[in-house]
Amino acid sequence: MEVETINVQEAILLESTTLSSRQKNEMNVMKTKYGKTMENSDYLEKLEFFVIDVIKTKQMDTLLTLNRTDGNVPRWFVTGFIRMPGFLYAICQLPRRYRYTNCINLFIDSCEILGMICDDVAGSRLSKVDFNTQSDEHWTLFVQFIGVIYREGNSAGFKTKLIRTLRLINYREGEYTSFVQALFKAHSRIVVLRIDFEYQKGIARTVSLSEALDDLDHLVANMRNNAMFDHMLGYIFKVEYGVDRGIHIHSVLFFNGARRNGANHIGHAKQIGDYWQNKITLGRGTYWNVNAKIEQYRQKGICGIGPIHWQEYDLQVNLLNMVIHYVCKEQQMIRSDAEPYRKIIRKQHFPKINEVRRGRPRTIMIASVSDQLEVESI
DSSP: OOOOEEEHHHHHHHHHHHSOHHHHHHHHHHHHTOSSOOOHHHHHHHHHHHHHHHHHOSOHHHHTTOOTTOOEEEHHHHHHHHHHHHHHHHHTTSOTTEEOOHHHHHHHHHHHHTTOEEEOTTSSEEESOOOOTTOHHHHHHHHHHHHHHHHHHTSHHHHHHHHHHHHHHHHHHHHHHHHHHHHHHHOSEEEEEEEEEEEOTTTTTTOOHHHHHHHHHHHHHHHTTOGGGTTEEEEEEEEEEETTTEEEEEEEEEEETTTSOGGGHHHHHHHHHHHIIIIISTTSEEEEEGGGGHHHHHHHTOOOOEEEETTOHHHHHHIIIIIIHHHHOOTTOOEETTSTTSOSEEEEESSOSSSOOOSSOOOOSSOOOOOOSOOOOO
16 A cells, blocks of 8 residues: 655644644643643544554655655654654653553653653653754654654564454454343343543542542442432443543443333433432542433434434444444553552443343344453453
8 A cells, every 4th residue: 555655844834834723722732731731632542543653664764764854754754743742742641650552552661762751750751852843853863763663563572462452352342242232132122321430620630540440339339229220231331541531431321221211311311420420429520421412423323322222223333333332442541550450341231131031033233243252351
């Protein structure tokens, strides 16, 4: 496949002339470390794509000899150079005590190898480079930097990590797909609630993974004796870390639509969110009621939440492709070496979903994924 190229000087010139005023302001804010920050999660997502491009390139020998006066180079190379201030700022907002996705960890490790970042006594990182896209010195540093990413990213150890992660993601998505399909096979109507459990802005970045998991354990323990969770068929939880949101928990809750009023799904989700905010976290928490935005998803044709009938195959496909796939992705993954055995992704069904039911057998619209990989607790 032909690699898209761009002229180095033209690209850097375009940066200063075509960025919107909002983008320019965000870039300036990132360099000052004060004021309102941009969506750092967007930079982390772009950072992961950048690392993948570096690892996969077939032109590394040529790229390592480039200087600013050379002609066309791969577009990803130039955009990566231009975005380095944002990349460095974003990773410096990530707490040191956690490990993140493979690509983010590789970026951080490569920065440390070249002395581009250092540890802060407050438990975060500091950038030692005020990256300037007009600097020849920083161009040379960037070329060295991608060389380190390429070398470490193509090592046997890192490739093993990537393969292992991909296998786990594929297994998890297959397992969770089968889980959802089994629910629809056993029940004619299911009410799907999507709620993000979070923490108040003032404390979000100070809440530890251990505290968040304790709160989640508390919520799950209280489910069996609380009427708002009556007729629940199962749940999926995933704990993530976002630079702008801190630790947060994505949840997908499944209720029996034959026993719960599906028309009240927005109010039901709000009730559970308020319970998290006021009872579980005692005011420290907040939440995002995704079901409240259901009309937007319907208009876009991507709705996979709310009341779903077993014959509404399009909604079930959206549930799998837009909701379950999102929960299973690696992005914003967080791990703690201090508590490696506490699960950050969980699912549970109750009662048994494989019980024999009367009536006409239902055909599930997507074939079940065979369980051929050995799952690992993560």
